[in-house]
Amino acid sequence: MSALEAIVLLLVAAGGTAVVLTRDPLNQAIVASFYGLILGLAFLVLQSPDVALSQITVGAVALPLMILLALAKVRREESTQARTPEAREAGQGRPARARPDPDADRERAGTDPGEPL
Amino acid sequence: MSPETRRRVFLVAAAGFAALMLWGLSGLPPFGEYRGPYGDVLNAAAVAERHATNVVAAVTFDYRGVDTMGEEYILFAAVVGTAILLRAQRDEEERDPSETVEGRSAPPTSNAVRVLGLTLLGPIVLFGIYVVAHGHLTPGGGFQGGVVLATGALVVFLSGEYVTLRRVRPEDLIDAAESAGAAGYVLIGLAGALAGGAFLDNFLPLGQPGALLSAGTIPTINLTVGLEVAGGFVLLLTEFLEQTLVLQRRALP
Numbered sequence: 580m581s582a583l584e585a586i587v588l589l590l591v592a593a594g595g596t597a598v599v600l601t602r603d604p605l606n607q608a609i610v611a612s613f614y615g616l617i618l619g620l621a622f623l624v625l626q627s628p629d630v631a632l633s634q635i636t637v638g639a640v641a642l643p644l645m646i647l648l649a650l651a652k653v654r655r656e657e658s659t660q661a662r663t664p665e666a667r668e669a670g671q672g673r674p675a676r677a678r679p680d681p682d683a684d685r686e687r688a689g690t691d692p693g694e695p696l
Numbered sequence: 697m698s699p700e701t702r703r704r705v706f707l708v709a710a711a712g713f714a715a716l717m718l719w720g721l722s723g724l725p726p727f728g729e730y731r732g733p734y735g736d737v738l739n740a741a742a743v744a745e746r747h748a749t750n751v752v753a754a755v756t757f758d759y760r761g762v763d764t765m766g767e768e769y770i771l772f773a774a775v776v777g778t779a780i781l782l783r784a785q786r787d788e789e790e791r792d793p794s795e796t797v798e799g800r801s802a803p804p805t806s807n808a809v810r811v812l813g814l815t816l817l818g819p820i821v822l823f824g825i826y827v828v829a830h831g832h833l834t835p836g837g838g839f840q841g842g843v844v845l846a847t848g849a850l851v852v853f854l855s856g857e858y859v860t861l862r863r864v865r866p867e868d869l870i871d872a873a874e875s876a877g878a879a880g881y882v883l884i885g886l887a888g889a890l891a892g893g894a895f896l897d898n899f900l901p902l903g904q905p906g907a908l909l910s911a912g913t914i915p916t917i918n919l920t921v922g923l924e925v926a927g928g929f930v931l932l933l934t935e936f937l938e939q940t941l942v943l944q945r946r947a948l949p
Contacts, residue, residue: 584727629835629836629840632827632835632836633839636843636844640847641846641929644933648937648939652940
């Protein structure tokens with residue numbers, strides 16, 4: 580194993596761990612995009628440029644994009660639902676159960692100042 | 697199950713899994729040592745037989761052409777399924793995509809992003825066409841080039857507003873590209889059968905290895921796959937964007 584291969588494999592291990600350790604889905608999509616790029620590099624170093632091209636286009640662009648768009652949709656639905664009084668009453672206590680992570684709640688409150696928490 | 701029991705069960709399972717993994721990994725051939733005979737055979741035979749300098753393309757579009765056809769239809773089915781799932785529901789209505797959240801419109805795209813996007817668009821499209829057209833010569837091919845082409849639409853979205861992309865996107869053309877790409881693969885295969893060989897048999901002149909027009913049917917199949925993938929990914933992108941930016945649930949009565 581050459582030094583370059585060893586470095587790239589270590590990067591892959593570090594990148595995969597980083598994706599798992601990132602808890603917020605929004606940040607995770609960005610980290611996963613970088614991880615896709617690292618995986619593409621690894622395939623290039625291991626002399627499979629065909630796979631590297633597929634990996635970079637899908638792993639670094641297409642997949643994170645789909646996650647980001649899905650997240651944007653979900654968050655919009657949440658914020659519009661919280662605006663109607665019926666939904667607010669029905670959804671009381673739901674954010675606490677659905678999001679046990681206090682960081683996520685604080686962050687959501689920061690992005691949406693109109694929502695009473 | 698209490699957390700303590702759960703942790704114990706996990707530790708036992710993890711230890712067993714680790715032991716099995718280590719056992720399996722210790723039996724693997726050393727890193728970088730290639731033992732399969734097929735790669736060597738193909739490397740020796742593909743250029744002489746198929747006149748394609750990219751042996752990977754010769755395998756995926758010729759020796760194993762039927763496999764790739766199945767993969768293309770997996771993508772096709774996935775895109776169609778997503779489009780059906782993301783269609784406008786009965787309880788959803790369209791609204792002005794320029795407004796994001798009530799009372800707060802999105803900040804305008806900065807000029808720097810706009811210039812960068814418009815500068816990148818031309819090279820991206822050119823590179824996508826290059827990757828599709830040279831699939832039988834150099835690494836790349838219909839799938840990779842198709843996705844690169846589709847990112848062109850993404851750049852239009854990023855450098856302008858969604859409204860611009862909506863105006864630019866010729867929906868019928870994209871649908872036609874996706875369908876023509878999916879159908880073209882089968883038609884090329886049938887043409888091989890009609891020409892006297894088997895399904896997906898080569899029926900075009902092989903040409904000079906390394907020339908742009910060479911390797912028989914491989915570049916034509918690459919073209920159909922490129923069309924299908926580019927159309928499919930643009931369709932996927934626009935369906936997601938429409939679902940996010942245009943459709944919203946009707947206010948409750």
